[in-house]
Amino acid sequence: MHPFHFALFAVALLVHDLGTFGFYRRKFLGLEFDIFVHFYFGIVIGFVLYRAFNHFFGLTGWKLWVAVALFTLGIGGVHELVEWASTMMLGPERGMLKLDPNDPFDTQKDLLNNLCGAILATVLYGIARHARRSEPAHASVPVTSDR
Secondary structure, eight states, X not given: OOHHHHHHHHHHHHHHHGGGGTGGGOXXXXXEHHHHXXXXXXXXXXXHHHHHHHHHHOOOHHHHHHHHHHHHHHHXXXXXXXXXXXXXXXXXXXXXXXXXXXXXXXXXXXXXXXXXXXXXXXXXXXXXXXXXXXXXXXXXSOOOOOO
């Protein structure tokens, strides 16, 4: 794992744990905290998967994009199942899944935000790689004069 991706993941865990201080009941910029957390996790997972699939499996182009999207949704789906299981075992007061009768689509929103974050990460990583490839080879060589 790239050190930058590890740092992003550590920040994601810290942000996620802010929920213990009541952040999941708050809104920022008119959006629920949960939306930001799942979107950010999607970005982090997108960066990690993009690099891993490209480096270890040689995926490029649309195959890389599809793999990142599908695996992000899979990881997000496992997280949602853990939320549900914790609520089944511990009850609605102590479980991770906070059911709201006014918002029955929490799981779907979480997965959509994971996917949107992963797509953004894929776009950003693709742009960065393209910019690095189009850099002229002589740009990194210092110019010296023999005169």
